[in-house]
Amino acid sequence: AQSVAQPEDQVNVAEGNPLTVKCTYSVSGNPYLFWYVQYPNRGLQFLLKYITGDNLVKGSYGFEAEFNKSQTSFHLKKPSALVSDSALYFCAVRDDAGNNRKLIWGLGTSLAVNP
Amino acid sequence: EPEVTQTPSHQVTQMGQEVILRCVPISNHLYFYWYRQILGQKVEFLVSFYNNEISEKSEIFDDQFSVERPDGSNFTLKIRSTKLEDSAMYFCASSEALRYSPLHFGNGTRLTVT
Numbered sequence: 001a002q003s004v005a006q007p008e009d010q011v012n013v014a015e016g017n018p019l020t021v022k023c024t025y026s027v028s029g030n031p032y033l034f035w036y037v038q039y040p041n042r043g044l045q046f047l048l049k050y051i052t053g054d055n056l057v058k059g060s061y062g063f064e065a066e067f068n069k070s071q072t073s074f075h076l077k078k079p080s081a082l083v084s085d086s087a088l089y090f091c092a093v094r095d096d097a098g099n100n101r102k103l104i105w106g107l108g109t110s111l112a113v114n115p
Numbered sequence: 116e117p118e119v120t121q122t123p124s125h126q127v128t129q130m131g132q133e134v135i136l137r138c139v140p141i142s143n144h145l146y147f148y149w150y151r152q153i154l155g156q157k158v159e160f161l162v163s164f165y166n167n168e169i170s171e172k173s174e175i176f177d178d179q180f181s182v183e184r185p186d187g188s189n190f191t192l193k194i195r196s197t198k199l200e201d202s203a204m205y206f207c208a209s210s211e212a213l214r215y216s217p218l219h220f221g222n223g224t225r226l227t228v229t
Contacts (some may be wrong), residue, residue, distance in 0.1 A: 032214055043119075043206050043220035044158070051215050090158060094214055101171055103218070105158045 002027050002095050006106035013081045014114050021076040021089045021109045029097025033074040035065055038088040038108075047089075050074060061085070081113045117141045121207050121221035128197055129229055136192045136224045138207030147190045148208040148218060149182065151175075158206075164190065197228045 003026045013019045025031055032051055036044040048059025055067045065076045076089060091106040120139045128134050140147050149161040162172040164182055181193045190209075194201055204225050208218040 034217055036217075036220075038155075041222075043208075043222045044218075046217035046219065049215075049217055088155065096214060101163070101214075102160060105160070107157045 002093065002102075002104045004091055004093050004104050004106040006089075006091055006109045008109050009107075010110045010112065012112045012114065015083050016080050019078050019081040019085070019111065019113070021091075021111060023074045023076065023091030023106060024072050025074065025091075025093040025104075026072060027093060027095035027097065029095050031072075031074075032094040032096060033065075033067060034092045034094075034103070035059065035063070035074075035076050036090045036092065037061075038090065040087075044090060047076070081111075083113045083115050086111055086113045119207055119209055119219050119221035121205075121224050123224060124222070125225045125227070127227045127229065130199055131196050134194050134197055134226065136194075136205050136207075136226070138190045138192075138221055139188055140190055140207065140209030141219055142188070144209035144211050144219070146170075146210045146212070146216075147182075147184070148210075149192045150206045150208065150220075151203040152206065152223075153203045155204075161192070161205075194226075197226075199228050202226055202228045 005024045034049045035047040038044045050057050050067045058064045063078050088108050090108045092103050094103050122137045147164040151159050160173050162176045163170045179195045183191050204223040206223045208220045210216040210218050
């Protein structure tokens with residue numbers, strides 16, 4: 001069965017420090033992986049995706065994510081966090097096997113960047 | 116940059132009343148979705164819509180819910196007889212293609228059922 005896990009409900013990091021928001025997945029075929037960010041009282045905004053190719057993908061606002069097939073992970077990273085990065089982050093996966101169409105969502109990780 | 120727009124931003128209704136939530140997806144997108152989110156927590160899939168019909172729906176999307184694309188631009192979610200537990204943020208989203216394309220979300224309608 002397809003699933004996504006974001007093992008941390010909350011991540012706290014000091015401004016200027018690197019940040020990592022973790023995501024692991026389980027699919028039967030190859031994964032299509034996505035990260036979204038949600039600012040307060042807003043909809044979800046697409047950050048980046050992995051479909052195929054280079055394992056390191058770069059996205060909006062200086063974020064990047066590394067696809068690791070052996071560890072079935074797709075952790076979101078940023079070298080230097082900003083206070084304005086404080087938001088809710090969601091990882092999502094779609095399975096390319098068979099007729100799977102649904103996007104499976106993680107439960108979200110709240111990122112707090114402290115000044 | 117084109118965006119998904121949702122109206123109203125906030126809807127208050129009494130239990131048992133019908134509500135219609137409206138969305139205008141991005142014009143060249145082919146797939147449309149409704150999601151909901153309760154208290155800023157997990158994102159719950161309701162329904163996806165393609166080629167003028169429902170392509171997939173969740174167990175939440177029971178007979179009280181329906182979707183429609185009445186005029187080629189709007190995409191609506193109707194809740195026939197609202198319950199207290201329907202109170203949530205409802206997000207509309209659209210995408211170009213199914214598997215590769217990211218979803219573009221509107222800013223949501225906050226539905227409060229009293």
